[in-house]
Amino acid sequence: MALFDDGYTANPHPALAELRQTGPAHRVTSPAGIPFWLVTRWDEARLVLTDPSLSKQQPMDGLPPQLRSALTTQMLLRDPPDHTRLRRLVSAGFTPRRTEALRPRIEQLTDRLLGAFAADAEVDVIDRLAVPLPFEVICELLGIPAAERGPFRAWSDTIIVGGADMSAALAQTVAYFRDLLTRKRVRPADDLLSTLAVIVDDGDRLSDDELVGMALLLVVAGHETTANLIGNTVHLLSRHPSQRSRLRDDPGLVTAVVEEVLRMASPSATSTYRVTTRPITLGDTTIPAGEQVLVSLLAANRDPGRFTDPNTFDPGRPDGGHLAFGHGIHFCLGAPLARMEAQIAVRRLFARHPDLEVTVAPSELRWRTGLLMHGLRSLPIRLEGQRSSSCTPSSPR
Template sequence: MALFDDEYAANPHPALAELRQAGPVHRVTSAAGIPFWMVTRWDEARQVLTDPSLSKRQPVDQLPAELRAALATQMLLRDPPDHTRLRRLVSAAFTPRRTQALRPRIEQITDRLLDELATVSEPDLIDRFAVPLPLEVICELLGIPGGERRPFHAWSNVIIGGSGGPADMVAAMSAIVAYFRDLLARKRAQPSDDLLGALLAVVDDGDRLSDDEVVGMALLLLVAGHETTANLIGNAVHLICRQPDQRERVLKDPGLLPAVVEEVLRMASPSATSTYRVTTRPITLGATTIPAGEQVLISLLAVNRDPRRFTDPETFDPARGDGGHLAFGHGIHFCLGAPLARVEAQIALTRLFGRHPEIQLAVRPEELRWRTGLLMHGLEALPVRLRTETSP
């Protein structure tokens, strides 16, 4: 069966269901010709996410020195005890209180974008709302000045979305790293109360983050933080607009939106897969033994619809009682930005459907184009009508 082509991107679920039925893990090849093992069942995914013999380290030796220095210390690519130390220091600065303090600003940005959206007859919700909202929020969080934010979406789309080749990816990452090195120098000269300022200032028992570690964390938050949340918002609107009964429930009771967001995360995870892990010894998943030195990915789209874990998993049901999706991962690498993503999505959907209760797709579902690439699961564009022909 063909994997990772345009047809797969538009509807990966039949192929993934076939793989999941056949077994919990499969040897597959990416569109770029890279072989890896893909996990398709929930129990085995949890095993992979908690097994310390699977390493998150990835080779960076081939990268330019400045870029290598930032990536080699990035929390996502470290194992304990390095990861434990970095997570402790970053968590001391990136607190739930800091996320909640952003709520009024998220609401302001959302309302401004919706004001602009209303001036267009059939706007692309991805380009005009789902992408700029989390991008502005993460820039606010990090303390990136307003006039310096424009290039970041293009850079992160190359890195995460696969819109260029390897040289383009290196160039985009190098540009972001160079920008953050310059910004850190400015913040050292003039301390700030944003997250970058807090990361520079945090000290735990005499330990503190190096500049390379702060730059690596900023890169991770910026790229992963806004791309995944943009997909989450777009996927949520797409699913709700195609579920008339759920749409009516949301309109009658906006208090359901937190549960709606969790069900979107389960059914249409904004990340199609986890990031790579490497086996440091042979591991057995089901009846399959994966040798040491092999790349392993979890298909989040597959495991979050595993009927062994979820009742009637193909049905969109925010009221389901069997939670436990893995869209944000599990274990020591559970997504640090999950609370922020949830807050953004809930505010975005509350405000959007509150202002535009008649919103609907402006094209047939089969006309929509989904992003290709291994990691992301989201729409390239989502044309919508904000009101019906007869509404004022």
Template sequence: MALFDDAYARNPHPALAELRQAGPAHRVTSAAGTPFWLVTRWDEARRVLTDPSLSKQQPVDRLPPPLRAALSTQMLLRDPPDHTRLRRLVSAAFTPRRIQELAPWIERITERLLGDVDTVSDPDLIDRFAVPLPFEVICELLGIPVADRGPFHAWSTVIITGGADMAGAMSAIVAYFRDLIAGKRAQPAGDLLSALLAGGGLTDDELVGMALLMLVAGHETTANLIGNAVYLLCRWPDQRARVLTDPDLLPAVIEEVLRMASPAATSTYRITTRPITLGDTTIPAGEQVLVSLLAVNREPGRFPDPDTFDPDRGDGGHLAFGHGVHFCLGAPLARLEARIALGRLLARYPGMQPAVPPEQLRWRAGLLMHGLEALPVRLRGVR
């Protein structure tokens, strides 16, 4: 069974359904030739995501010292108690109230980007809207000056897409964050980095690691969420018509997009520190394990008729944002961005349709992400 190639990226669900039916965990190989274990069933996925015997700490010894210092202190790559301390210090910036306060300037960014979309015939919504929106939000949140965003965007694109000079881009962006933090220590502003500096408790390496995590985790995943939502609403016109009539349905629509087309195809890696048995399969110690979020969020025993886009499911408890102590801290921000983006987009272009047939759309190949490379649309029916 071929996994993680272009055909799989276009439609991974038949292969994942076959794996899910065969068992809860499977030893597979990435496109780069790296072996790991893929968990494809709901109960076992929740166990893996919460079992403290699976470690998030990844070896960074081979990295250059500046990168090693930043990545080794990144919250996503730490276990408790280090992870607990870092998350506690940062979580105050991501409370629902604090996130909701960001809504007005997310709306302003959205309107500005839609003004750019208006100027193009059959625009690519991924390139012109879904990608730049979370990028601009992260820049505003971190306090990155507008004048610096050109080179910052170039570096972040290489990091997020896995470009050839990833090490060079990582080194450049780590150096940039160190200078930015030093500047905000001298002249605080109203951004997140200034607030974290004022709160104390975080070293410069930990602040750089946090900024990197926000960049990577909050950029492509949110872009995929917006793109996948537009795609599904175009494929399910009855549901789009309901949202146009009743925008209050948007939060439920977003949750169903997260379940049915998770913007992250898998969890990030965990490493077994002792053997763990999942069903009839025992995974030895020292093995890398990932959860297939796409598989578990379509498990029929958990979600009846899982291949149907149904925002009326209620709180189904999908795992698109993970589970346990590593549940995505930025989930409220991603939901807010998606709600504003979709609401403004649908109100402005109620008759929007893909400009090419579904089979001509290209999905990002690879292991961790699930999203469209491009989504050209016709903006007919513009109000």
């Protein structure tokens, strides 16, 4: 199987396993013709994700100045000490308490979306649940008015996939957030963007560019990865009836189920790019300075050197420790929110529809393209064994 062809998109694991077996890092070329190094083993992946000699900063010289200033000031693309400062300021508004306070609203949104299934015998779970749930949550969290959310899904999808239209989508998104931030400063509300705009830590505060970059990161990465996680979980449970039966009998197992999906079908296929600032040796391979490096989260999370029987879907496995949310100082700030959304969505979906069936063969499933994300574009399911809408999970949260 060729790397990054259509067959790879549908099932990347055989090609990644072959690479992983031959070495920890490989010089490859992206579909856009960009050469980079792909890291495929767990130990080396963890090292790359934490080694300060690999820089996250990208020049982006080809972008217009206003667009470049917003993108290069977001914490995902900064190294310490800039990253340390940005992470501290953003974390002050993105607290565990604020995240947990979203639980009742996430449950309400989930029940509303599932309630709309009632009139249909078959639905696309990606279009009707996996995408709209995290999209609505992140928009409400940031304070994006409902009437203004329409274009965001298309912009986000274009930014993630890349290609000729990506710059235009980035420009539209950044321009929107600049305007929204101006309005929030005049009339603040009880939302994250308003909160972060006024937070001061030891005399320091986020600039407008930094706020716009943070908002862009959250609205794109924040809902795309969670949508993939929900879809991948429903997909894997549909293919493993014994694990689905366990979840039906004990809904509290949803936490272990989601963690195993994060390992086995990471919603992010790779990390974001890093650049070597000095030569770095991984196994028998030395990567020169100035080279682009990506960690294959999909490959690392199925490394048999780290996980027993890694291709087996085993919720609650004793050898956990996936890298789906990264590792080190760039560990995903929104991981607790993504976990909560996926657990609520999956638990409530299977409580209402324990016998749901995917209606297309695995070979006919449509997968997202691009290097970064690993998720389904659609997942049609037949809603057999429906329960009353009043039957919601009652197990402990």
